[in-house]
Amino acid sequence: MGGYFFDFGFIYRNLPIFWSGLGVTLEVSVMAMAGAVVGGLVIAFGRMSRRVWLFAPATAYVEFLRNTPVLIQMFGLYFGLAVLGFRLSPITAGVLALAGQNAAYLAEIYRAGIESVSRRQLEAGLALGMRRWRAMRLVVVPIAASRLVAPIGNQLVVIIKDTSLVSSISVYELTMEGKRLAERSAATYEVFATIAVFYLVLTSVVSLVLRLYERRVQLIF
């Protein structure tokens, strides 16, 4: 073994590379999360609509995006659209793919949450003289939202982990920087162990913040 098992010095010397990768990972995560959270709302409206021309495309979107790998969706957006004349940058294609698939998941989470709120809550709002839209906004949505913190949080953690896949369309985020560093050094598994720790810290922090937030909103309702 030569007295060597984990080369901390090498990792320490290359920390700036990890930080730069982490920055891109955060950037992709935040953009994909924002896109998924908002996009999911739009699709959830379609899924709950009684109009077929809204319901049918929203359903097709959800079924197709949830039943195909996000990696293939990424390749389709990046390589596929380019031959059709739409050249996307790797980062745009990656963010669109991650936001697109997770919007489908979030739409179903929103819908399940709204349907879980008893109809009487809406009726009580209407009885107090609220209009339907106002009763939805002030009564139903807040109750649903307090129940949805945990499942939405899980989905956000999935997004963070899935950003590692944009490395395969050459976005220089954490995993890609790690791969490059591993390829030009002998300390290969140390690099990936370090990267694993970075992701673990990132996903744990997000989970923890959401759990604290969940406890707060549950006290209110």
Place this chain on the structure above:
Amino acid sequence: METLGTNLPYLLRGARVTVLLFAASLALGTVVGVGAGLLSAARHPVPRGIVAVYVFLTRGIPLLVHLFLVYYLLPVIGLDLEPYVGATIVLALYIGAFISEVTRGAIGSVSRGQLDAALSLGMTRGRAMRKIVLRQAVRYFLPPYIGNAVMLVKLTSVVSVINIWELTLAGREVVERTLAPFQIFAGVALIYFAICYGLSRLGRAMEQRTEFGH
């Protein structure tokens, strides 16, 4: 469409490998996951702690990073694994963590009163778990289990990044040869869709059946 047509047999061969990878890792992952889930229902804190660490380490790190870690670590510790065997083990351990959470959740969904009632009838704890709690937990287990199976089908595509040949890598090879990425990736997506949607439908049918049963 012609390019897709001539390359379809090649893609379907890739799909066969995908299904084999999926089936092998689901089988192994189910054993690991259900086992871990049962351990987390144990009264002793040590097995519960071990399972909690396993779930935490697995679910907090991307599958791709696990794959790279094993890919680079194996030669260092002197283990020479067949790539498919290594990928199957990593996929199984990864999905196993999710299945263990499903198992734990299913056991937790059975009312505590059921266990107490069985114990008060003089059953041993093991017998009460087997005959009363686990039997009812199955109906809570199946729907999310199928959901995780669908997730596993999609996750198998990630092994293509470490150059393991299956449907996604087959698709990438065909694209390099034909320069028709849109057509080919659409075809690949449809093959995945057929597999996953079939599984999802099966899961929904099971869900309805278990609802009728009670």
